[in-house]
Amino acid sequence: MKYRMGLTNRQVAALVVTVPLSAFFLYLLFKKQEEDDDYFPENGNKSVASGQQTIVEIKVPSRCAAAIIGRDGSNIKKIQADTGAKVNFQDRENKSEESTGYRVVKIRGKVENVMLAERLVRKCIESAPVINTVEIIIPKHYIGRIIGKSGTNIRSLCEISQAKIKIERGGNNRDPKLCKISGTDEQIAFAKSLLDEEIRKEDEIDRRNEIASQDRKPRGSKLNSPAEEINYKLDQPVKQPKSITSQEQKSRLMPLPDHSDYFAVFISAVEHPGHFWMQILGSPSKALNLDILMQSMTEYFSRPVDGESDKVSCIRIGDIVAAPFQHDDNWYRAKVVGFLDEGLVDVYYVDYGDNGSVHREQLKELRSDFLGLPHQATECCLAGVEPLNEFWSEAAIDKFEELTYCAQWKPLMAKVLSYKSTENGTLPSLELVDTNKEEDILIASKLRESGLAIKETTQVSDEHTLFPSINETAKMIQENAE
Structure with missing residues (x-):
């Protein structure tokens, strides 16, 4: 028996038969693949049948994907x-599919199930809004209110309107911001109305603050105009509680x-x-507005009375009483802090922060309804500065009073950077910014530039920078409630 290339005659014969058969089957396989690949209707869909199982792929416009999926996948489930399909x-393998504006839905199952599911998917596409x-352009003054603390407000606006609201980040913090609203025409209109309402509310706060600033006279002058709205009954014979605990005192401070x-x-x-007092604007409700309270107290305690029904019978340190102010004819809420000679009492005016001496016979017992408003004066210190020497100079104090419009009732913007331990206790350390002029002024920087203070040597806070944009939160929310 002869060998050919190491193969027997039988092996050669097997090769002669096998090779053409293999080529034939490969031909059939490629032919089948070409037929499958050629089955693409004009809409780009693809259908592959295998026995009783069918696979259909549908190109879906990206804008319709949410309608097919539904909230938390409810519709596709x-x-x-x-249908039983x-x-x-399909998962996006790369971002090139995003640029086409389409996503691919794959439907698998029995022929009749797939056909029914395909009809439902196409119905979703047709009915998708x-x-x-x-x-729109939003002035920077309103950005902080619209976004809200940690983005809570803008997320709420998106949820209520069902529109997507996104405010641009970056750029100059003093410039207006571009706001993009995406949704149906109805959703967009609703979202715009909600934004308009937020702007209206902010304008209303500004208006009330401006009125309060205009109506208030510098400390020490008279309030000549009568109160437009008096919410306190002047003939109500209600007495002050005889004792107020320290916890109750603390709860009366403005949060x-x-x-x-x-x-x-x-x-x-x-x-x-390093030690001053502020009043927070816009916090009290109109019924408990400080100006209304002061005028109501002045009217009540200035009236002629029979007997001594309002006089304080027993005065103790820590009592909250009604007291006049030596530089005007008005009445204020005051805390007894000490006793002086000749029947004088040292009092601290809890809504303003200053002290005065009043004869004990002048003190009146407060009605309980006059105690409802939290004490308006909050002790603070200025962040970012220290005195040139051990103590603050008179020039520095005068300059600080000038920069802050002390008792002139002109608003500043404030932000708590930290809490600092001082000789007056633990006080909030504030950044103060004057936004009343064309250019915003950082009070601490002005003091340092005037040569009346030096930069604070202790670190105030690791997570805050001085002078981020006014009326914006420290960080823009990353995706603006996407």
């Missing part, structure tokens, strides 16, 4: 449950806004930049 979107995007928020304030009294 319902399609699968109703498997329906899912048209999504538009509009752009400070959160670390990350700017808020409007009046500077009501100054000892020096």
Whole structure:
């Protein structure tokens, strides 16, 4: 027996038969693949049948994907449950598909199930709302309110309107911001109305603050205009509680806004930049407005009375009483802090922060309804500065009073950077900014530039920089409630 290339005659014969058969089967396989690849209707869909199982792929406009999926996948799950077919979107392997504006839905199952699921998917596509995007410009003054603390407000606006609201980040913090609103025409209109309402509310706060600033006279002058709205009954014979605990005293202080928020304030009294008092604007309800309270108290305690029904029978340190102010004819809430010679009492005016001496016979017992408003004066210190020497100079104090419009009732913007331990206790350390002029002025920087203070040597806070944009939160929310 002869060998050919190491093969027997039988092996050679087997090769002669096998090679053409293999080539034939390969031909059939490629032919089948070409037929499958050629089955693309004009809409780009693809259908592959295998036995009783069918796979259909549908190109879906990206804007319709949400309608097919539904909230938390509820709609696509319902399609699968109703038809018995498997329906899912193909994972994006790269971002090039995003630029085409389409996503691919793959439907698997029996022929009749797939056909039914395909009809439902196409129905979703046909009924999907048209999504538009509009752009509006929002002045920087309103950005902080619209975004809200940690983005809570803008997320709420998106949820209520069902539109997507996105405010641009970056750029100059003093410039207006571009706001993009995406959704149906109805959703966009609703979202714009909600934004208009937020702007209206901010304007209303500004208006009330401006009125309060205009109506208030500098400390020490008279309030000549009568109160437009008096919410306190002048003939109500209600007596002050005889004792107020320290916890009750603490609860009567104005709560400070959160670390990350700017808020409007009046500077009501100054000892020096390291110890002053502020009043927070816009906090009290109209019924308990400080100006209304002061005028109501003045009217009540200035009236002629029979007997001595309002006089304080027993005066103790810590009592809250009604007391006049030596530089005007008005009445104020005051705390007894000490006793002086000749029947004088040292009092601290809890709504302004300054002190005065009043004869004990002049003190009146407060009605309980006059105690409802939290004490308006909050002790603070200025962040970012220290005195040139051990103590603050008179020139520095005068300059600080000038920069802060002390007792002139002109609003500043404030932000709590930290809390600092001082000789007056633990005080909120504030950044103060004057926004009344064309250019915003950082009070601490002005003091240092005037040569009346030096930069604070202790670190105030690791997470805050001095002078971020006013009326914006410390950080723009990353995706603006996407």
